[in-house]
Amino acid sequence: MLGRDTILSSLDSFRFPEVVQEHSRFRNPIAKYRLNRNNNCIACGKCVEICPYGVHIMRRGQVFVENHYLCVGNDCTEPCVEACPEHALSMLKNPDFDSIGDLRWTPDLLASTWYMAEFAVSPPAGLEYKRGASGGGFDKLRLVFKSPKTIQKELQDKEVDVSVVLNRRNDNAHRVRIQVPFYGGGMSYGSVSITTMLSRIKAAAALGTFCCTGEGGYPDELKPYDDHVITQVATGLFGVREETIQRVKIVEFKYAQGAKPGLGGHLLGDKVTPGVARMREAVVGYPLFSPFPFHSVYSVEDHKKHVDWIKAINPKALVAVKVSTPTDVDMVAVGSYYAGAHIIHLDGSYGGTGAAPDIAKKNIAMPIEYAVPKVHRFLKEEGVRGRITVIASGGIRTPHDVAKVIALGADAVCTGTADLVALECIRCHNCESGRGCARGIATTDAELMDLIDLEWGAQRIVNMFLAWRRELIQILKKLGMKSLPELVGRTDCLVHLDHMKESV
Numbered sequence: 058m059l060g061r062d063t064i065l066s067s068l069d070s071f072r073f074p075e076v077v078q079e080h081s082r083f084r085n086p087i088a089k090y091r092l093n094r095n096n097n098c099i100a101c102g103k104c105v106e107i108c109p110y111g112v113h114i115m116r117r118g119q120v121f122v123e124n125h126y127l128c129v130g131n132d133c134t135e136p137c138v139e140a141c142p143e144h145a146l147s148m149l150k151n152p153d154f155d156s157i158g159d160l161r162w163t164p165d166l167l168a169s170t171w172y173m174a175e176f177a178v179s180p181p182a183g184l185e186y187k188r189g190a191s192g193g194g195f196d197k198l199r200l201v202f203k204s205p206k207t208i209q210k211e212l213q214d215k216e217v218d219v220s221v222v223l224n225r226r227n228d229n230a231h232r233v234r235i236q237v238p239f240y241g242g243g244m245s246y247g248s249v250s251i252t253t254m255l256s257r258i259k260a261a262a263a264l265g266t267f268c269c270t271g272e273g274g275y276p277d278e279l280k281p282y283d284d285h286v287i288t289q290v291a292t293g294l295f296g297v298r299e300e301t302i303q304r305v306k307i308v309e310f311k312y313a314q315g316a317k318p319g320l321g322g323h324l325l326g327d328k329v330t331p332g333v334a335r336m337r338e339a340v341v342g343y344p345l346f347s348p349f350p351f352h353s354v355y356s357v358e359d360h361k362k363h364v365d366w367i368k369a370i371n372p373k374a375l376v377a378v379k380v381s382t383p384t385d386v387d388m389v390a391v392g393s394y395y396a397g398a399h400i401i402h403l404d405g406s407y408g409g410t411g412a413a414p415d416i417a418k419k420n421i422a423m424p425i426e427y428a429v430p431k432v433h434r435f436l437k438e439e440g441v442r443g444r445i446t447v448i449a450s451g452g453i454r455t456p457h458d459v460a461k462v463i464a465l466g467a468d469a470v471c472t473g474t475a476d477l478v479a480l481e482c483i484r485c486h487n488c489e490s491g492r493g494c495a496r497g498i499a500t501t502d503a504e505l506m507d508l509i510d511l512e513w514g515a516q517r518i519v520n521m522f523l524a525w526r527r528e529l530i531q532i533l534k535k536l537g538m539k540s541l542p543e544l545v546g547r548t549d550c551l552v553h554l555d556h557m558k559e560s561v
């Protein structure tokens with residue numbers, strides 16, 4: 058585990074964790090393609106030999122399809138189906154594949170994230186891993202790369218800096234640099250299992266970044282990771298304790314949530330187990346609501362009192378302010394800066410687990426891709442952009458989304474659903490029903506929680522983010538840049554598909 062000083066150390070001395078391949082915890086991972094082998098097979102081994110992806114194996118003189126999920130389908134350059142001398146192989150698209158996910162988290166995006174969580178690299182072919190199919194948001198934006206001649210081929214990956222400084226006020230608070238441009242967004246103890254929570258936090262510690270507790274309190278199991286935990290103060294004040302605020306480097310006020318602006322949190326009674334109830338000082342089995350808004354905050358002056366309270370308890374703590382994206386979000390951001398915040402966290406509406414109601418997600422507040430440039434511009438006009446960190450969240454699914462939102466004006470991003478997908482979430486939207494997630498991710502049921510091993514979970518998330526980091530470095534190189542700050546606010550590196558049609 059990383060110590061207190063390590064996070065503050067220079068880039069040179071930080072060592073990213075090793076990649077350890079972590080296979081799916083299910084015997085047959087969901088595959089895009091299915092290969093069938095008929096009785097004509099003479100076990101000649103040709104398919105085993107030519108498949109570059111390890112789909113077929115030979116065992117005791119017989120050939121099997123061991124890994125359907127590694128087949129890249131029509132993208133294969135040496136198709137075994139054609140090479141088979143006995144015409145024994147056929148390939149079909151798996152009809153079940155299209156039943157998972159949705160337009161934002163397409164089956165391809167889910168499967169490619171699982172691939173990254175297993176191998177720590179982007180999938181070689183066969184899966185669209187850069188964007189979804191929502192027809193809007195980041196899916197309608199494209200990065201505009203320089204011509205191949207100007208790509209910095211001679212630049213080593215290790216020379217490209219994707220770390221981000223979080224304290225730009227240069228005050229007495231901690232000097233914190235995260236080694237990757239993302240940290241884990243709040244998911245409360247109760248909404249997800251303690252194993253899911255610990256997997257995310259352990260991964261954040263290994264990657265030199267942070268993860269937020271969400272609003273359900275600070276379980277004792279998190280103590281070893283204090284230096285990488287962001288503790289959240291939200292409207293329900295569940296589990297908020299001055300003792301835990303004193304232990305951490307970052308405290309987040311959650312004023313609103315992009316997936317349900319204007320609505321508070323809601324934890325169904327089924328998920329309020331004895332452990333959750335103890336942490337939240339509530340009654341077992343009763344649903345818990347956190348109100349909207351903070352009933353003590355109706356102005357920037359009220360907000361400043363909140364910030365001052367944290368600074369009085371823990372003068373070294375960075376204060377982050379999480380808000381949704383109303384049309385006056387730019388004023389909110391500037392107000393937060395003057396109230397003393399270090400980080401303004403803009404949470405857009407594309408995110409949220411399966412628990413967020415669609416009516417709220419789809420109809421309230423501004424899309425994040427409009428909010429970020431608005432805030433970036435206004436902070437610049439006010440002359441304070443360089444003194445506050447802008448974090449964007451809400452539907453960041455890929456490293457390409459990260460690059461796009463930074464080009465729009467953010468400094469870094471928060472993730473949430475992507476972490477769950479690394480743990481094999483299938484976006485079934487049942488997070489809040491009954492005992493919770495059947496895959497053991499968003500649940501407090503003791504039996505379901507056991508479906509995930511902590512070491513496996515942490516490594517899967519580490520692997521996924523190592524793949525993201527690697528991909529981001531390639532994106533920066535293709536843009537002719539050596540560090541992320543060069544990309545902040547560079548909307549000229551983006552094109553919107555609607556405008557592309559006009560110009561092409």
Ligand code: SF4
Nearest residue numbers: 098099101102104141
């Ligand atoms: S190439 Fe065809 S015949 Fe040979 S092992 Fe593969 S499926 Fe069987």
Ligand code: SF4
Nearest residue numbers: 482485486487488494
């Ligand atoms: S219930 Fe589990 S698998 Fe389904 S969307 Fe929620 S976290 Fe993902």
